[in-house]
Amino acid sequence: MAERRIEAPLVAHRVIDGDTLEASLGVRLPVRLAGIDTPELSVAAQKTAATVAKAHARRWLAESDRRGLTMLARVEELGQYGRLVGDIIRPATGETLAAYLLAAGVAVPSDGTRRHQWTDEELRRIEKLAP
Numbered sequence: 349m350a351e352r353r354i355e356a357p358l359v360a361h362r363v364i365d366g367d368t369l370e371a372s373l374g375v376r377l378p379v380r381l382a383g384i385d386t387p388e389l390s391v392a393a394q395k396t397a398a399t400v401a402k403a404h405a406r407r408w409l410a411e412s413d414r415r416g417l418t419m420l421a422r423v424e425e426l427g428q429y430g431r432l433v434g435d436i437i438r439p440a441t442g443e444t445l446a447a448y449l450l451a452a453g454v455a456v457p458s459d460g461t462r463r464h465q466w467t468d469e470e471l472r473r474i475e476k477l478a479p
Contacts, residue, residue, distance in 0.1 A: 358421040358436060360409045365389045366401025366454060368431065369409070371459055373421050380431040381446045386416035387466055394466055397474035401454040407479055408448050412438055425445065427440075433460070453477055 358379075359372040366386030371379050383471035412419050414422035422444075423434035436445040449455035454474050456464050 354423045354434075355420045355437075356423070358419045360412075360419065363405045363409065364397055364403075366405050366449060369405065369436070371421060373423075373432075374458075378429075378431040379421055379423070379436070380427055380429075380433045381449070381455075382435055382460065383432045383457060384446045384449055384455040385464040386455045387471060388451065388463070391449050393468075397466070397471040398453075398476045400474050401449065403443060403479050404449060404452050404477070405455050407435075410446055413477060417441070422476070 356373045360370065361370045363369045364378065365385055365388065365437065367381040368402045369379055372375060387398035389395055389398040389402070391398075408418075414442045417440055419474050420439055421432065421434055422437050423432045427433040439441070446455070450457065453475055456470075458464060
């Protein structure tokens with residue numbers, strides 16, 4: 349699919365894992381955060397670190413709600429597994445969820461072509477970042 353950027357108001361329903369959430373943009377859809385990778389809940393050795401990354405994403409979204417900040421989905425493409433690929437942005441501040449997760453240390457940059465191969469050291473470091 350050719351890349352086409354769309355921005356639309358967003359209501360976040362739930363965080364699936366650190367880099368994927370379910371949101372409404374008119375209809376309820378999964379949104380995969382572009383440019384980052386977090387540990388996977390479905391991989392036993394990564395589960396604790398993945399739970400930490402998920403908690404950080406939830407915190408950012410909850411703070412947006414608490415502060416009454418509008419959130420937009422910046423959709424770049426339709427990715428594999430039928431997920432929208434893009435980012436979540438707070439237009440009033442310019443902050444994005446992907447940048448927050450990177451700064452928090454619970455995500456790594458990714459070009460989206462393959463999953464990051466998490467080392468035990470990386471996973472232990474993330475586990476210590478539990479909010």
